[in-house]
Amino acid sequence: MHEAKFSIGQVVKHKLFPFRGVVFDVDAEFSNSEEWLTAIPEPIRPRRDQPFYHLFAENSDSHYVAYVSEQNLMADDSGEPVEHPQIELLFDETDEGDYKLRPESLN
Secondary structure, eight states: OOOOSSOTTOEEEESSSSOEEEEEEEESSOOSOHHHHHTSOGGGOOOSSSOEEEEEEEOSSOEEEEEEEGGGEEEOOSOOOOOOTTHHHHEEEOTTSOEEEOGGGOO
16 A cells, blocks of 8 residues: 555646646545446556545636546646635645645544
């Protein structure tokens, strides 16, 4: 099992697709449905034995929740805020542009 490279509250971006987001949960390894995994074309289908991240994600058109493998993410150092409407339910933005869990979210 791998140690997660990204942390809760970190801003990340997808390596292949034009979206970015804030990590709000991490699975140590794949824990979604087989249907979800097999819907991804085989040439870009991620391995199961790596951390997967739940993101409050955004692209130029919309906001949504994404489930992304570690191999397909990289840190987003742009410093730009993520505008997803659910972020403020769990996080406060820091001066560094990351997000920290609100104390009441830690239950």
